[in-house]
Amino acid sequence: MTKKIELRSEETKRSILAASSKLFTEKGFSAVSIREIAKQAGCSHTTIYIYFKDKEALLHAISMPLLEELKQKFQHILNHLEQPSEAKLYEISIEFIHFCLIHQSMYKILFQTQTTRVDEKEPESNLNKLRNELFELLMQSLQKSLGLKTESEELLEYTRIYYYTLQGIVTTYSFSNEPLNQIMKRLNTTFESAFEVLLLGFKQKLNIGVD
Amino acid sequence: MTKKIELRSEETKRSILAASSKLFTEKGFSAVSIREIAKQAGCSHTTIYIYFKDKEALLHAISMPLLEELKQKFQHILNHLEQPSEAKLYEISIEFIHFCLIHQSMYKILFQTQTTRVDEKEPESNLNKLRNELFELLMQSLQKSLGLKTESEELLEYTRIYYYTLQGIVTTYSFSNEPLNQIMKRLNTTFESAFEVLLLGFKQKLNIGVD
Amino acid sequence: MTKKIELRSEETKRSILAASSKLFTEKGFSAVSIREIAKQAGCSHTTIYIYFKDKEALLHAISMPLLEELKQKFQHILNHLEQPSEAKLYEISIEFIHFCLIHQSMYKILFQTQTTRVDEKEPESNLNKLRNELFELLMQSLQKSLGLKTESEELLEYTRIYYYTLQGIVTTYSFSNEPLNQIMKRLNTTFESAFEVLLLGFKQKLNIGVD
Amino acid sequence: MTKKIELRSEETKRSILAASSKLFTEKGFSAVSIREIAKQAGCSHTTIYIYFKDKEALLHAISMPLLEELKQKFQHILNHLEQPSEAKLYEISIEFIHFCLIHQSMYKILFQTQTTRVDEKEPESNLNKLRNELFELLMQSLQKSLGLKTESEELLEYTRIYYYTLQGIVTTYSFSNEPLNQIMKRLNTTFESAFEVLLLGFKQKLNIGVD
DNA sequence: AATGAATGAGTGTTCATTCAT
DNA sequence: GATGAATGAACACTCATTCAT
Incomplete structure (x- = not known):
């Protein structure tokens, strides 16, 4: 009953x-x-x-599963695919961009709003935690690509830089009116290039640092 | 009277x-x-x-002088400062980030909204033109830093990548509640690093391409 | 409950x-x-x-029952009264005038506004249909009074002329400030005369045409 | 000066x-x-x-000359054209209809609003007087067409009836979106017929009355 | 648990009109 | 005589939200 x-x-x-x-x-x-x-x-x-409680509470309740889903995609790529580390990083990045563009108008909330709500006691509704986990996974992937030590200062810094570029791409493209697959096509070339540049830059900088 | x-x-x-x-x-x-x-x-x-005329006209009236001001800052740095090209590029970038963070929620309108107004006859009210000019100046600055040919395909691509990173930084930081100068301080180290990475990456990639 | x-x-x-x-x-x-x-x-x-839905929908909701009511009065007179055809036509006309004067400023909407709504899917909300039916009933009544063939060209023409006169009477009287029953009294004599003139004219014209 | x-x-x-x-x-x-x-x-x-004084005062000031102009057209037709009386009446009627349709949205004010203004002391602003004069001219024309005595009771009655029909025609056609000359063309046939019917009716009724 | 009824505050925009100059 | 500046009242319409049931 x-x-x-x-x-x-x-x-x-x-x-x-x-x-x-x-x-x-x-x-x-x-x-x-x-x-x-x-x-x-x-x-x-x-x-x-x-x-x-209100419209905003609804929004928060939605955000979680969406990010959860993305996190699982990240984990799947990292753990279950047989690919070199760089390819995995590339894959993850494309996944991230794709996700953000699909949820165009949500993504501001997903990634950019501060969870200022003081009243949320339930830990599971904490967006920030999930966001951090996603960032963590990205960092992990980058770490393997660059052969860096875990928890090194540089790794954090480079992940940030890498993350900015992803964000920048999303921000720039998210206001286009083209259909998603067209955007992704156009974006692919650019991102490939950006990906190369960043990795080359990271490696070079590491070498110089070593010197 | x-x-x-x-x-x-x-x-x-x-x-x-x-x-x-x-x-x-x-x-x-x-x-x-x-x-x-x-x-x-x-x-x-x-x-x-x-x-x-209406709310949107008000927005345009505000946006133009702001961007104009930014453009002049760009031009001043490019033409009047006695500094190596890379330093100028760095300067311009910081200026851009600073500007975007000052005008927090305006910057979305300034850089990301499509100007759908077809009826604007006065050329001076055209936001897009100004936006393009700013991008142009950024490209110019990057061109000099990398010693690239003007109007080369790579230049356009690299400027885009560079621009994404700037946008990404702004996007990421623009939702913090810290006071601006604190953000800028925190941001400076990160950006300095990003700047290095990107330039190293660009140069490296150009060399490889030449090979 | x-x-x-x-x-x-x-x-x-x-x-x-x-x-x-x-x-x-x-x-x-x-x-x-x-x-x-x-x-x-x-x-x-x-x-x-x-x-x-909006103000216009409200208007439609009001108009329909009013016209429906008028239509039923028409039908009642035509089908259920034991009177010669001419008397019925007279009756119907007076009813029409009375109705229009009662709904003074509504009648403009009821009879003279073009129903531009294309989206009305419910057939019952279609004003034009009802209007045409009312005109049809008037035509029917006139046809019997004149002994004309149904669907003849003359019938349509004469009904129009007859209808104009009714409309003219309403238009002229609808801006008076007198109470309705006084207007109707004053109007009755005039209309009686108009009625005679028109019918005489119609018949005479038909005879001449026959000649 | x-x-x-x-x-x-x-x-x-x-x-x-x-x-x-x-x-x-x-x-x-x-x-x-x-x-x-x-x-x-x-x-x-x-x-x-x-x-x-206000918008309405402006309206009144405009109405007068317009009606004055119409009046002069009436008088011109009546006094200066060499045509049989009926033709003149026809002419006048067409002129009236034409005028009303040209001033479509004004005509409600010109012919149907009551001059309730208490504050108009100047006699020249009195619309009603002019309106009556127009009616008078129409009556005159009808009188000559029917060979009736001036100021007879029938004449007044018939003129009213005639006037209603004109008003009815105008009212009906004034809500069409067609261009004026097209309306006038379509209207001509109908009015010709109405004109015949009415005159035949008037004459017949007069004969019967005489009997 | 679920809902239809109802509302006040709000939106951008247009209007005829007044006032100081 | 003429005007630009300024305003309050009004418009249709939408919103998130509350209440009684």
Whole structure:
């Protein structure tokens, strides 16, 4: 009895999350209204307030699984693919860019908003942790590509630089109106070049440092 | 007689521009309402429509001088400073980052919004033109630093990569709540390193290409 | 439980319709504001948007039943009264004039505005259809009075002429400030005469044509 | 000196009147803004308030000359054309319809608004007088066409009926979007027929009355 | 658990009009 | 006589949110 209700409840919640995720991704957070989400989720707009304090809470609830998904992609590439380290780094980067461009209007929230909410006690809703984990994985990949020591000062610095470039690419391309696959095609050449430049730069700088 | 009125008018216009500039910078374009601007400017909200066709026109009126100012800084560095090319490029880059961080939420509009206005007849109000000029100056500076031929394919590509990194830095740091000078300090070390990496990478890649 | 709510909802909707109907009739469509309607209906202006997509939808919702009512009066006269055809035509005409004068400033919308809405999928909301049906009934009545063939060219022409006269009467009288029954009294003599003239004219013209 | 200023003043006033007349005719009274008139008249919008109390006063000032012009056309047809009476009546009627359709959105004001203004002391601004004179001329023309006695009861009645039909035609056609000359073409056939019907009817009724 | 009803605050924009000059 | 500056009231419409059920 109670279980059935709980199941239904869970289902409703999931459908709300699915709907908001879809709509936020498509149109951006502020361009989507609560009523629109409700319609898409097949429930009343008031129901949303049962599960989520307000619109922003909804946003946070969505962010987590999305980033989780990305993290798993990262891990899969790192651990399960038989490829040289550099190829893996390249793969991860493309994955990251792709992810950000898919979630165009979400990505600002995913990566750039500060989690200022003081009221979040549940540790699982902490975006920052996940973000850091993603950064960590990127760092790991770069470390292997450059043959650097773990936790070296340079590694952190280089990962930051690498990360900036990824962010910069995403930022620049995310305002185009072209369809995603076209953007990715155009972007591929540029990124390949950027990738080379950065790795060459990193290595060279390491050599000089050694000298 | 008439002059006094004209002066008052100018003052009103200026106060509107100042208010919008402040508010847009603080909260972003769409988060600021016309009425809010009016209150800040100390006039009726209808007065704004005397001076500016609509909200977007107001935005344009603000953006242009800002970018103009940045352009002049670029030009000053390029033409009037006695420094090696690389130092100039470095200088320009810091200036750019600084500018973007000062105008936090404006910079999205300044650099990333597509100017969809087709009806702009006055050429001076064309944001895109100015944006391109800034990119051009950056390219020029990079060209001199690398000793590349003007208008070479590589130059364009490298400038893009360089620009991405700048954008990425700005994007990453622009959501911090620290005061600007603190951010700039923290950022300086990182950027210095990124600068080195990129230039080393560019040069190395050029050499390889030559081989 | 649910029923009570539904009832309240129905009541609100009705009060909105009543208010708009009253105000549109009194002052004309564009002279009435949504907020004015809300005040009259005793609800918030936003409530109106729960029940009606926009102002125009409200207008349509009002117009349809009114015209429907008129159509039924027409049909009743035509089918259920035991009277000679001419008397029926006279009756119908008076009914039409009366209706138009009651709904003073609405009648412009009812009869003279072009329904530009292309998106109306519900056939029942189509004003034009109803208008045509009313014209059709008038034509039918005239046809029987003159003993004309259905669908003859003359019939259409004569109905138009007849309709013009009705419209002219309404237009002329609708701006008087006299109470309705006084207008109708004054108008009756005139219309009786007009009726005779027109029918005599029609018949005479038909005879000449036959010659 | 003073004369020159007065002349300029007169000129300004005239240009305002011309502008409003043009715009009101084209777009309808309420669709035209004071500023729009001012721009067309080549003066400041505040200047308009020097000459006219408010927008409505402007409207009244325009109406008079327009109707005056129509009146003169009527008189010209009646007195200066060498044509049989019926042809003159026809001519006058077409002129009337044409006039009303040209001034589409004005004609409601010209013919249908009650001059409720209590403050108009100047007799020349009295629209009603002019309207009556126009009606009088129409009556005169009809009288000659039917060979009726002046000031007979029937004449008044018939003129009313005739006038209704004209009004009805105008009302019906004035909401079409076709260009004027096309409307007039389409309308000509219908009106010719209506004209015949009415005159036949009038004559027949007179004969019967005599019997 | 879920919902329809309802709302106040807000949006950008336009208007006729007034005032000081 | 003429004007630019300025304004308050109004417009249709949307929003996130609350309440009673």
